[in-house]
Amino acid sequence: xxxxxxxYEYPSSLDGQGLRIGIVMSRFNPEIGEGxxxxxxxxxxxxxxxEGDIEIATAPGALEIPLALQTMANSGxxxxxxxxxxxxxxxxxxxxxxxxxxxxxxxxxxLDTGVPVANGILTCESEAQxxxxxxxxxxxxxxxxxxxxxxxxxxxxxxx
Numbered sequence: 001x002x003x004x005x006x007x008y009e010y011p012s013s014l015d016g017q018g019l020r021i022g023i024v025m026s027r028f029n030p031e032i033g034e035g036x037x038x039x040x041x042x043x044x045x046x047x048x049x050x051e052g053d054i055e056i057a058t059a060p061g062a063l064e065i066p067l068a069l070q071t072m073a074n075s076g077x078x079x080x081x082x083x084x085x086x087x088x089x090x091x092x093x094x095x096x097x098x099x100x101x102x103x104x105x106x107x108x109x110x111l112d113t114g115v116p117v118a119n120g121i122l123t124c125e126s127e128a129q130x131x132x133x134x135x136x137x138x139x140x141x142x143x144x145x146x147x148x149x150x151x152x153x154x155x156x157x158x159x160x
Contacts, residue, residue, distance in 0.1 A: 008158070010151055010154045010155060010158070011150075011154060012147060012150070012151070013146075013147065013150040013151075013154075014047050014143060014146050014147055014150075015047070015048055015146070015150065016044060016047035016048040016049035016146040017048040017049070017050075018053075019049050019053060019079045019080065019146060019149055020053045020054075020055070020077055020078050020079055021044055021049055021053065021054050021055075021078060021079070021080050021081070021082065021142075021145055021146075022054075022055050022056075022057070022069075022072040022073075022077075022078040022080075022081045022082070023037065023040065023041075023054065023055070023056045023057070023081070023082045023083075023084060024056075024057045024058070024059055024065045024068040024069050024072070024081070024082070024083055024084070025037050025056060025057075025058050025059070025065075025084040025085060026058070026059055026060070026061050026062050026064070026065055026084065026085025026086070026121070027058050027059065027060060027061070028060065028061040028062065028085065028086070029085065029086040029088065029127070029130065031127075031131065032085070032086040032122065032127070032130045032131060032134055033058075033084055033085055033086065035131065035134030035135065035138065036084040036085070036086075036120055036122070036134045036137060036138040036141075037056070037084055037138065038134075038138065039134060039135045039136075039137070039138025039139050039142075040082060040084060040120065040138035040139065040141050040142045041054060041142075042138075042139075042142075043138065043139040043142035043143060044142045044145075044146070047142060047143070047146050049142075049146070055072075055078075057072070059085075061085070061098070062085045062086075062087050062098050062099075062102040062121050063098055063101060063102055063105075065083045065085060065102060065105075065106065065121065066083075066102065066105035066106050066108070066109055069081050069083060069106065069109045069117055070109045070112070070113065072115075073109055073110075073113035073114075073115040073117075074113060078115060079115070079116075079149040079153075080115065080116045080117070080118070080145035080146065080148060080149040081109070081110075081115055081116070081117045081118070081145065082117070082118045082120060082141045082142070082145050083102075083106050083117060083118070083119050083120055083121050083141075084120040084121070084138065084141065085102075085120070085121045085122070086121065086122040086123075086124060086127075086130040087099045087102065087121065087122070087123045087124075088124055088125075088126065088127055088130060089123075089124070089125045089126070095123075099121075099123040102121055103119065103121065103123075106119045106121065107119070114152070116144075116145060116148035116149055116152060117145075118140075118141035118142070118144040118145040118148070119141070120137050120138060120140070120141035122134075122137060
């Protein structure tokens with residue numbers, strides 16, 4: 001990576017110590033959701049987030065996740081949030097609606113509240129595809145949540 005001597009670069013950190021993380025998981029595809037959750041929590045703990053600082057809420061499906069995230073974000077108790085679930089393609093247009101609207105709404109939560117949200121709602125062609133991605137995506141979301149929390153803190157703390 002190039003270094004720019006006269007340009008400030010915010011540090012990247014995966015230190016989760018002291019962070020409170022909220023997770024909202026869809027119950028619609030339980031095996032996939034539980035796989036995502038297990039990988040996510042394991043990675044959060046590996047990054048130093050204490051078990052007592054992780055809260056998990058479940059929602060019926062992907063379209064219900066954003067409202068739970070928004071409520072958690074507005075509580076002021078969390079430095080980052082994580083959305084977990086899966087939307088599996090079926091034979092109707094419903095897949096596109098749920099995939100697009102849940103993704104858009106998750107993005108709106110973080111932009112409206114300033115609380116970072118790692119989006120781990122898988123959109124796959126089959127259950128097998130989703131199951132194959134649970135470990136990696138769950139871990140990725142934990143890292144993204146911790147890193148974004150640190151980045152936003154560093155931006156907020158910077159004094160010119």
